[in-house]
Amino acid sequence: MDVFYWPVMALLVWGFFSVYLQKQNAENINIVTVLLGALIFWEFLNQSQKAVSVAFLEDVWERNLLNIFVTPLRVSEFLTTTVLLGLVRIALISIVMGVLAFFLYHFNLLLFGFFLIPFVVNLLIFGWTLGIVTTAIILRYGSQAQILAFGFIFIIQPFSAVFYPVSALPNTLQIVAYLIPTTYVFEGMRALIRTGQLPYMLLTLSTILNMVYLVLSLFFFNLMFKRTKARGALLKLE
Amino acid sequence: MAQQKTPILKVHKLFKQFNSVIAVNAISFEMYEGTITGLLGPNGAGKTTTIQMILDIITPTSGQIRIFGQSITTQREEVLEKMNFSSPYVNLPLNLKVIENLTTFARLYGVQNIKKKIIQLADFFEIGDLLPKMTSSLSTGQLTRVNLTKALLNDPKLLLLDEPTASLDPDIADKTRKLLKRIQKERGISILYTSHNMAEIEELCERIIFMNKGNIVDDGSPTDIIKKYGRKDLNEVFITIARSHQ
Numbered sequence: 001m002d003v004f005y006w007p008v009m010a011l012l013v014w015g016f017f018s019v020y021l022q023k024q025n026a027e028n029i030n031i032v033t034v035l036l037g038a039l040i041f042w043e044f045l046n047q048s049q050k051a052v053s054v055a056f057l058e059d060v061w062e063r064n065l066l067n068i069f070v071t072p073l074r075v076s077e078f079l080t081t082t083v084l085l086g087l088v089r090i091a092l093i094s095i096v097m098g099v100l101a102f103f104l105y106h107f108n109l110l111l112f113g114f115f116l117i118p119f120v121v122n123l124l125i126f127g128w129t130l131g132i133v134t135t136a137i138i139l140r141y142g143s144q145a146q147i148l149a150f151g152f153i154f155i156i157q158p159f160s161a162v163f164y165p166v167s168a169l170p171n172t173l174q175i176v177a178y179l180i181p182t183t184y185v186f187e188g189m190r191a192l193i194r195t196g197q198l199p200y201m202l203l204t205l206s207t208i209l210n211m212v213y214l215v216l217s218l219f220f221f222n223l224m225f226k227r228t229k230a231r232g233a234l235l236k237l238e
Numbered sequence: 239m240a241q242q243k244t245p246i247l248k249v250h251k252l253f254k255q256f257n258s259v260i261a262v263n264a265i266s267f268e269m270y271e272g273t274i275t276g277l278l279g280p281n282g283a284g285k286t287t288t289i290q291m292i293l294d295i296i297t298p299t300s301g302q303i304r305i306f307g308q309s310i311t312t313q314r315e316e317v318l319e320k321m322n323f324s325s326p327y328v329n330l331p332l333n334l335k336v337i338e339n340l341t342t343f344a345r346l347y348g349v350q351n352i353k354k355k356i357i358q359l360a361d362f363f364e365i366g367d368l369l370p371k372m373t374s375s376l377s378t379g380q381l382t383r384v385n386l387t388k389a390l391l392n393d394p395k396l397l398l399l400d401e402p403t404a405s406l407d408p409d410i411a412d413k414t415r416k417l418l419k420r421i422q423k424e425r426g427i428s429i430l431y432t433s434h435n436m437a438e439i440e441e442l443c444e445r446i447i448f449m450n451k452g453n454i455v456d457d458g459s460p461t462d463i464i465k466k467y468g469r470k471d472l473n474e475v476f477i478t479i480a481r482s483h484q
Contacts, residue, residue: 067388226297
């Protein structure tokens with residue numbers, strides 16, 4: 001499956017990006033700013049997802065999971081800790097990326113000003129949601145599902161309008177795109193670059209979808225955790 | 239004998255089925271304060287499943303577990319604060335120093351005065367010189383002592399030890415047993431102990447529970463059980479029980 005996964009994802013993302021490039025002359029947009037903004041925003045999402053699922057996997061690989069779950073620590077506290085640790089990691093990564101983008105490409109991440117905050121918060125929340133879902137799937141299906149911790153996020157990349165607008169997608173896929181909260185963030189980022197105005201409606205839609213998916217992901221995790229305990233599979237993870 | 243009236247652990251009709259396999263078949267037993275009880279049986283007897291149900295890592299199909307008079311399922315955090323677990327098959331994170339691991343677990347158990355507690359236990363287990371070392375650099379014997387230190391950080395009233403001397407050389411294993419006896423005597427901890435080393439069980443446990451194919455097949459003191467089966471030691475009893483139920 002891995003053999004096809006990455007080439008297909010790359011073909012989708014860069015194929016749609018090429019379609020966008022063909023049209024962009026008419027839109028008069030600074031393509032470097034849009035691309036670098038998208039790349040850095042994507043990394044916020046990617047890292048926040050990994051922070052949750054890879055932190056869990058590290059305990060699995062270390063064979064430390066039992067030590068953790070026989071302490072009075074609640075599962076909700078365990079998840080919260082991974083999220084908080086992820087925030088530290090993301091803060092460090094964003095500083096490094098921001099500085100490098102500034103010196104290498106004269107791209108100033110702070111051009112978004114305070115508007116950066118609602119964008120990043122929405123990206124982080126969706127990253128945590130995906131992290132919780134992938135961790136739940138790993139709990140349920142074990143070692144063979146570990147690849148999801150690294151690759152699951154890329155399933156949404158072609159449909160989330162990261163590097164190109166939703167309009168570059170075929171009509172059917174546009175429906176899928178509008179079901180993903182981060183689509184509104186990336187569309188919003190481009191709108192902000194183009195108009196200098198914060199697209200409130202896009203951010204509101206992103207936040208509403210994020211809240212719904214976060215709650216659903218927690219229910220899903222709880223269900224999978226209970227099933228894993230019933231199957232006695234928690235310690236069989238490795 | 240008044241203390242024997244309040245069981246620290248009460249397992250009642252505990253049953254666990256995985257698909258068509260019955261791993262634990264409605265077993266019931268009690269454990270009392272300040273005792274070391276050996277949970278024995280051949281591979282697949284249901285010991286590990288039982289221990290993991292006591293730790294709330296596996297959900298029972300039916301039955302009840304009460305620890306300190308509380309339910310492990312509904313009062314999980316309160317119960318787990320007062321118990322601990324150690325097994326050579328479970329690691330502490332290897333990319334942390336010993337002191338970092340112990341400090342982290344002390345925090346998870348809500349230990350007061352963490353530094354003092356770690357130094358006190360490090361003296362007891364003679365691991366003071368290991369505290370600044372990376373956990374990955376420790377030998378098996380050192381890891382066992384560090385694991386036991388972790389298991390005592392919260393002054394547990396109930397300690398579950400899963401083959402704590404497995405893969406230790408006879409010298410270190412003997413030292414570990416002596417340490418366990420000492421902590422049990424000094425702190426009055428109740429210990430539920432699994433091992434395949436029958437000599438060790440005879441030396442440590444005042445009571446043994448034999449399991450086979452998910453059932454408790456015998457329960458009593460090592461001396462009484464050896465006498466009952468007319469064998470010279472627990473090892474022979476083990477073989478007799480394991481083969482008689484094949």
